[in-house]
Amino acid sequence: MAEDKEVENSTVAIPVGIKIGSQHTVIVTSDGEFVTHTCIREVENPITGEKEYVIGDEAIELFGDDVNYMLRGGFPGSEEEAELLKAFLLRLVKEYDIPENSYVTYAVPSIESEVCVNLLKKVIAQLPVGWVGKEMWNDSFLGALAFPEGMEMLNKTFLVINLGSSTTEVVAVRRGEIVYSLVTGAISGDSVDRKIRNEIQNETRGAVNIDITTAREFKERYANLKNWEKVQETVHLFEKGKYSFRIDECIIKPVNEYIEDVADFVAMQFLPELAERNFSVYRQIMKRDFILIGGMAEIPGLAEKLEAVLRDRLGVGISIKVPEKPSTASARGAYTISKLRVENK
Ligand SMILES: Nc1ncnc2c1ncn2[C@@H]1O[C@H](COP(=O)(O)OP(=O)(O)OP(=O)(O)O)[C@@H](O)[C@H]1O
Ligand SMILES: [Mg+2]
Numbered sequence: 001m002a003e004d005k006e007v008e009n010s011t012v013a014i015p016v017g018i019k020i021g022s023q024h025t026v027i028v029t030s031d032g033e034f035v036t037h038t039c040i041r042e043v044e045n046p047i048t049g050e051k052e053y054v055i056g057d058e059a060i061e062l063f064g065d066d067v068n069y070m071l072r073g074g075f076p077g078s079e080e081e082a083e084l085l086k087a088f089l090l091r092l093v094k095e096y097d098i099p100e101n102s103y104v105t106y107a108v109p110s111i112e113s114e115v116c117v118n119l120l121k122k123v124i125a126q127l128p129v130g131w132v133g134k135e136m137w138n139d140s141f142l143g144a145l146a147f148p149e150g151m152e153m154l155n156k157t158f159l160v161i162n163l164g165s166s167t168t169e170v171v172a173v174r175r176g177e178i179v180y181s182l183v184t185g186a187i188s189g190d191s192v193d194r195k196i197r198n199e200i201q202n203e204t205r206g207a208v209n210i211d212i213t214t215a216r217e218f219k220e221r222y223a224n225l226k227n228w229e230k231v232q233e234t235v236h237l238f239e240k241g242k243y244s245f246r247i248d249e250c251i252i253k254p255v256n257e258y259i260e261d262v263a264d265f266v267a268m269q270f271l272p273e274l275a276e277r278n279f280s281v282y283r284q285i286m287k288r289d290f291i292l293i294g295g296m297a298e299i300p301g302l303a304e305k306l307e308a309v310l311r312d313r314l315g316v317g318i319s320i321k322v323p324e325k326p327s328t329a330s331a332r333g334a335y336t337i338s339k340l341r342v343e344n345k
Contacts, residue, residue, distance in 0.1 A: 144333065157174045
């Protein structure tokens with residue numbers, strides 16, 4: 001009997017959620033969450049001379065800035081980038097033992113370009129996973145399914161602000177449908193990293209030039225609007241001797257500017273445009289909490305600060321709520337959908 005059961009179980013599809021972002025790819029299965037950087041580096045096997053790939057966190061560890069992030073706004077922009085994404089995902093699904101016998105829901109950003117969407121779809125079709133079924137949803141929307149209400153969010157109308165590495169996306173959702181969305185590449189986690197690098201350069205009068213990966217690591221480690229700690233770094237400069245500077249000050253300024261920019265984007269652009277297009281949805285959204293997801297929402301105190309700036313811009317009291325681990329929320333939402341599909345099969 002027990003054997004029969006095992007056989008039966010092994011034919012049941014495995015539910016999987018995959019979020020593909022420009023910076024982070026997240027896989028969620030019943031075993032947990034796996035996060036890695038969406039990057040790849042081509043290397044030559046020193047013995048055979050064959051082309052090989054090192055991917056994700058391992059590639060960063062070995063090659064630092066010298067790796068290829070193949071996506072912009074969560075999508076490949078050319079056949080070449082699509083090929084790299086395919087190589088990356090093939091390695092990833094193998095590494096995490098995702099079987100062919102799986103149901104996979106993909107979390108992807110919204111985008112206008114059909115070319116980019118088709119490139120991504122082609123890559124997904126070539127992966128040896130999701131043979132029981134696969135589907136694609138907007139990742140900002142899926143982030144909302146990560147709240148304890150789960151699928152109940154499908155009946156609701158709400159706004160999601162998604163703070164990514166290469167883009168900021170705002171979407172208005174009504175009963176699972178994206179009523180209106182806006183994406184900008186002008187406000188992003190990456191641009192904060194570039195500003196941090198410049199601040200450090202200015203602060204040290206050009207003596208300290210860090211790479212972008214280091215700037216991002218500083219941000220991820222020290223950016224904190226709740227408990228602001230003084231962080232001092234000392235470098236030994238040629239001829240000038242020991243020189244100390246405040247990293248925290250070089251981080252806080254770009255982060256605060258970023259929050260102002262996000263608030264402007266939501267209050268001055270998204271909401272007025274939404275009100276013009278669909279006043280009823282606009283009114284419903286203004287009565288509810290705004291949802292904040294994406295990696296930059298991990299910065300302690302950022303949500304509270306954004307809430308205060310938005311209240312100021314809008315002249316009305318709004319609240320922001322953040323799901324647990326906002327950087328991986330969309331992948332958990334995607335997993336929820338796959339699980340539901342498998343259970344209903
Ligand atoms: N703990 C953290 N503290 C501060 N910043 C963080 C933290 N974790 C991630 N980030 C920042 O969040 C950004 C990445 O967010 P996310 O993983 O949502 O991006 P993505 O979805 O891969 O990119 P995109 O949406 O542009 O395709 C990066 O700028 C990263 O440095
Ligand atoms: Mg994203």
